[in-house]
Amino acid sequence: MQKTKKKLRFVKEVSDVLCNCCGRSCKVRWAEIDLYEYAKIDVVWGYGSEHDGEEHLVHLCAPCFFKITENFKLPTRRDQNE
Numbered sequence: 001m002q003k004t005k006k007k008l009r010f011v012k013e014v015s016d017v018l019c020n021c022c023g024r025s026c027k028v029r030w031a032e033i034d035l036y037e038y039a040k041i042d043v044v045w046g047y048g049s050e051h052d053g054e055e056h057l058v059h060l061c062a063p064c065f066f067k068i069t070e071n072f073k074l075p076t077r078r079d080q081n082e
């Protein structure tokens, strides 16, 4: 048997994800459901780096992601990297 007690907790929940490049919401509506479509870059620069210890978190909406990556020299799609 487990004894329980009620507790009131405050929970942070994501209400939107904004694109760092254009500032627009990454929310898309599909079949009456709100979804978030974005690319995420989460990095902590390491020892010896010019940005040692800096932490960066970037969200990019799909249009900005494809606009930025279209001129990359190497493909980003996994099935094109093999």
Ligand SMILES: [Zn+2]
Pocket (backbone or CB within 6 Å): 019, 020, 021, 022, 023, 024, 060, 061, 062, 063, 064, 065
């Ligand atoms: Zn964007």
